[in-house]
Every structure is written in structure tokens, then in C-alpha cells.
Amino acid sequence: GEDVEQSLFLSVREGDSSVINCTYTDSSSTYLYWYKQEPGAGLQLLTYIFSNMDMKQDQRLTVLLNKKDKHLSLRIADTQTGDSAIYFCAESNSNYQLIWGAGTKLIIKP
């Protein structure tokens, strides 16, 4: 079936780059998304990429898409304590539903 997989935890030092990875199975995905969930809050759309792109940059965020390997990554440059959150990868499947990963908890070490 359709599946989106991510590591559950990532620990980085403040100021370093964070790279959160995601793999998916549905090759017909149209859009892929990164959502951020801060403690005690709902999910917020962070960024997204259309499936015919391989890279998208938005300030400190860089999204890379390898469609052949069905691999999506989110790079956060100069990671700050405010970036501590759970990051969810999601894809739109062929029925236009969102299929979600389990989320990666980003832990920032001082």
C-alpha cells in the first residue's frame, strides 16, 4: 500500500544544518509537503514541492526531491532553537488524499 517513512528523531547542534529525510511509495504523487508541529500546536504547512521539480529553496529551507528514488529531504540551514518541532512529510496520492509520515522530532543541542 501507500507508505511514507521518516526517521523518528534527529539531533543537531545549534547553528548546524539539519537534514530530515523521507521516502514514499506512490510514484503518481503530484505534490509533496513538509508540515511543522510545534509543542502544543497543530500542524502548519512549512513548504511544498511539485513533483516535476527537483529543488525548491525558501530562505533557510531547501527541499530536494529525487523522484527516481522517491526520496524527499528538508534541509534547514543554521538551525535555531525555534526550529525544535516535529516535521511531517506528506504526499498527495492518486486520489488526492494526503498520506502522512510518522514525523521526525528535531532536537537542538546547544
Add this chain to the structure above:
Amino acid sequence: ETGVTQTPRHLVMGMTNKKSLKCEQHLGHNAMYWYKQSAKKPLELMFVYNFKEQTENNSVPSRFSPECPNSSHLFLHLHTLQPEDSALYLCASSQEKSGRGISRQYFGPGTRLTVT
């Protein structure tokens, strides 16, 4: 962001209780969703309403009963729950049920439910 609100934020209930979760969106959206978020598991889509009509029911047990009286309000009625139903229940809304184009969903803060 207060576009989607949920009440209560926390709920503790016994297995024989009946309670309801409420969601309200102030964004003028036409689609609303209930998700279940459990630790270390993907978000589970439970129900989808599009223009007040239920369009998805992902094999959710009948002890969860949704209600959508209008496109701004969504309820989740709970009765005879089990301890494994303890989770964060998230409500979301979008302009319409995800179709072609970007599928941006706006989420509420969730209700943390504990079943004892």
C-alpha cells in the same frame, strides 16, 4: 494562527462516558477533517467532510461518530471508548477536499484525549 479552533484542549474520560469534541474553522473553507495522532505513528485520517457531506470514513470504529452541521463546524462524538483510543485528535480544514493543485490543510491545536 487561530483559524481553526478545537475544544476542549484536554479531555479525560472513562470507558462508559459519552463526550464530544468540537472543531470550528473561521477560514471560509468547505472541507473539514478529523485525524488521530498517536506517538510514533503516521497521522491517521478518520473522516472527511466536503460541503457538509461525509466523503471519507477510513474504517473507523462506530464508537466514533462525526457530525458536520455546517461547513464551519465539525464534531466528533465519543462513546464507550477503549484505552487504546487515547491520542491527540486533530481537526483540519481546507478550501475544498484535496484535489488537483496544492492541498493545504489548516490544523487546529488538537484535543489530547485520555481514556481511563
